[in-house]
Amino acid sequence: MTMKSKTKIIIFGTGSGFEKVLEVIDLDKVEIVAILDNNESKQGTYLIGKKIDTPLNVHKYDYEYIIIASQFYNDICNQLINLGVNEKRIINILKVKTSSQLVQEIFIYNFAIKSIIKNEYLKSYIKNYAICNMNVLDKERNVRFYDYQDYLIKGIDYVRISSLELISREVYERQIEGAVAELGVYQGGFAKIINELFYDRKIYLFDTFEGFADKDVEYDDKHGFCKTKVGHLSDTNINIVLDQMKYKENCIIKKGYFPDTTDGLDNEVFAFVSIDADLYKPTYEGLNFFYDKLSEGGYIMVHDYNHSLYKGVKEAVRKFCNERRINFFPLSDYHGSAVIMK
Numbered sequence: 001m002t003m004k005s006k007t008k009i010i011i012f013g014t015g016s017g018f019e020k021v022l023e024v025i026d027l028d029k030v031e032i033v034a035i036l037d038n039n040e041s042k043q044g045t046y047l048i049g050k051k052i053d054t055p056l057n058v059h060k061y062d063y064e065y066i067i068i069a070s071q072f073y074n075d076i077c078n079q080l081i082n083l084g085v086n087e088k089r090i091i092n093i094l095k096v097k098t099s100s101q102l103v104q105e106i107f108i109y110n111f112a113i114k115s116i117i118k119n120e121y122l123k124s125y126i127k128n129y130a131i132c133n134m135n136v137l138d139k140e141r142n143v144r145f146y147d148y149q150d151y152l153i154k155g156i157d158y159v160r161i162s163s164l165e166l167i168s169r170e171v172y173e174r175q176i177e178g179a180v181a182e183l184g185v186y187q188g189g190f191a192k193i194i195n196e197l198f199y200d201r202k203i204y205l206f207d208t209f210e211g212f213a214d215k216d217v218e219y220d221d222k223h224g225f226c227k228t229k230v231g232h233l234s235d236t237n238i239n240i241v242l243d244q245m246k247y248k249e250n251c252i253i254k255k256g257y258f259p260d261t262t263d264g265l266d267n268e269v270f271a272f273v274s275i276d277a278d279l280y281k282p283t284y285e286g287l288n289f290f291y292d293k294l295s296e297g298g299y300i301m302v303h304d305y306n307h308s309l310y311k312g313v314k315e316a317v318r319k320f321c322n323e324r325r326i327n328f329f330p331l332s333d334y335h336g337s338a339v340i341m342k
Contacts, residue, residue, distance in 0.1 A: 008065075009064065010058065012076055014042055017068075017069035017094055018069045021094070024094075032050060033061050033062065036053055036055045038079075049227065159331060159333035160301075164274075168197040168198060170299075171198070171299075178293075178294070179204060180204075181205070181272075181290065182206065182273070183276070183286040184303075185207040187240050188241035188244045190276065190303075191205055191245070195245045195251065199247055203247075205253050206286075207241075208257060209234075209236055212233065212279060216280070217229065217230050220281075223312070225310070226280075226310050226311060269294070271295050273300045275300060280312030281316075291324065291326075291340065298341070298342050301339050305331075321340070
């Protein structure tokens with residue numbers, strides 16, 4: 001039986017749209033033969049192992065379709081047509097709804113329901129928008145959760161946020177001692193929730209605030225975990241993060257490369273830690289550092305455990321847990337999380 005050959009495609013654009021295209025296409029069915037970009041500073045550099053080329057060389061490639069990974073679809077489409085490309089071979093794949101867009105639609109729909117009913121009804125009867133109904137214990141919970149929006153998906157990651165809220169209750173009810181922390185803060189969307197739920201705890205915020213570090217990117221690339229670039233997610237700073245914090249007085253910024261930023265924490269213990277570093281090395285180093293300082297009954301939540309683009313996270317969690325002979329629970333939130341309890 002002859003196996004069907006993969007469809008040969010060219011991707012035009014290397015910005016944020018490029019990663020969205022990779023989320024949508026099935027790499028088992030397509031072969032990326034080239035990547036094009038108008039930015040001359042990017043031409044000649046490499047992305048997912050392919051040299052970025054000028055659109056002027058489009059005709060030297062054997063391809064079936066060109067996928068435009070840019071918001072400037074019309075301009076690029078006209079450019080390709082002027083270069084002699086058949087319009088029927090140009091695809092704007094970003095018109096396809098991504099999982100992020102679908103989650104956002106759910107959020108908008110639920111929020112619309114909230115806007116037309118009284119809060120008293122929401123507190124008492126709207127029970128199924130979050131996975132775990134706890135409105136008997138806290139009638140403000142359903143209302144409060146509508147204020148939490150995950151930065152990446154522009155909507156509510158119900159499972160992740162609801163699970164964090166449950167964990168915070170366990171920490172307080174069982175009187176688990178320690179500070180809280182997040183490694184991989186980015187713009188502070190999840191740290192904001194940690195800060196509010198753990199209202200009387202110190203929160204340590206670890207991040208380069210300059211995006212991915214070169215040694216971490218190099219390691220993931222060498223081991224085939226992830227194809228990314230140094231400085232990715234650098235569109236943040238300390239002020240952006242602190243401006244979101246309800247209890248700023250509890251925040252302790254640890255800016256720099258992890259674990260170099262752990263100096264002075266020899267006597268600190270932690271009740272909850274979020275690790276959202278995306279890459280193998282900081283995830284593995286974070287687990288080694290924080291698990292030893294975790295209080296009995298404390299939690300570590302590692303985000304992106306099942307993220308298809310950041311495979312080093314799963315590798316780091318499994319390696320660490322095998323070495324320590326401990327187990328974890330895979331949480332079915334957006335991109336998946338691994339939850340470790342001591």
